[in-house]
Amino acid sequence: MTMTMAATSKNDTLTTHGRLYLVPAPLDFGCDSQMDLQNTMPLGTLTVAARLQYWVCENAKSARAYLKRVNEITPLSSPLQALHIQELPREVHKKGDHTGNFDARHLLTPALDGHDVGLVSEAGMPAVADPGSSVVRAAHDLGIEVMPLTGPVSILLALAASGLNGQSFAFVGYLPQDASERAQRLRELESLALKTGQTQVFIETPYRNAAMMQTLLQTLQHNTRLAVSSGLTLASGACRSDTVKNWRHKASTLNNSTPAVFALGR
Template identity: 65%
Template structure:
């Protein structure tokens, strides 16, 4: 029997969906690109976008096989859309190539897979099967935003998406603010870019004036914007929502 393969967690650049992607080697370490270029079996959110990413990798480091020959397995739609952190999805069949001796790459559309993105079920399955799991170095928007926010990097929580409906959303915003004020723990959350315009005024209306609010958008891109103000200061600046760029929102003291 061949030795089992390794599951590599392969980061992707944060310019997914942007009109002008930046040079890959400016945000991805060469060793990560070299590792990605060697992998011939993949588990991904979307096969089409994964091929586009690997085409960019191949322009820096030659791929071990042509893109058309790579084996790319997509996570099921319900996992892709709703996440797989609850533990109900069994991803072990997706790792059969690793049991046959092939390394597998896990990739999401942007950033680190399994962090604010699907993929945790695949990692969990790898541990259950006794496979080696290796996270590769690359951009992670949550940590970049936290480090640049000035909020508490010693105690923080990522809470995912807020409710879409106005009433539950306002209630959740106030719950997170109360937690941040009581514990000094920074609260991080994200939103689908096209909903930024609705989330931003909801934050300014629901939060106290002295609460600190940070928005970090376009991270690692030339037009990146990271700003932390009190809510009162944001109100005087007439809001300034982050437009339709992917953003991380943080609140704290």
């Protein structure tokens, strides 16, 4: 009897914590045109987002803009102005928070008090090629249940559309900004991809798309396969996968305002 009561008491304590929901955002943020949210986001995800009153985000303005769009489909449980929205520090945006140097536990105080919390980034899945991993790590350390929701993840969409090896791949984030360092890094990734068959996936800030394409076509070998996906989930979205030789022979331009995902392999 005593053991049963103790176990029940322990479980009751655990269930007083709220959950941390990882809420994907549409991939059209920052683009010139926006799609109907229902075309890219599952209703189940939007329903959960609509009831959350506590949020952790990259940018409060963007988070509110997203939630305003959610409200048009499924009404928010509280007025937009009444939501509690906390931003990750600017240093996390610049240096990333995957190294373990940032302690995000204070951002999860509402969850410890029994409230569900949403984590959202500027586009796609938070903590994947975006800040947020420190919040997820803190939730695990605090015994808070983490619930990822379904939504668009540009890296996986681009990989699926590339025709490259989807059984073994690596996402390597951003490449160096310096032209010579970028070229050297590309040669290293190409060597790894050709030797092992592992697809190498990376991204770039949209306004550097043209510089990235130029370096790719100048640096990679003729028969290396290069895949570029841009504007995913937008009406103007495009995916092309071809050898570098053929890329060079066909005029190709990338919109410098449209996010793109690059992949190379064999």
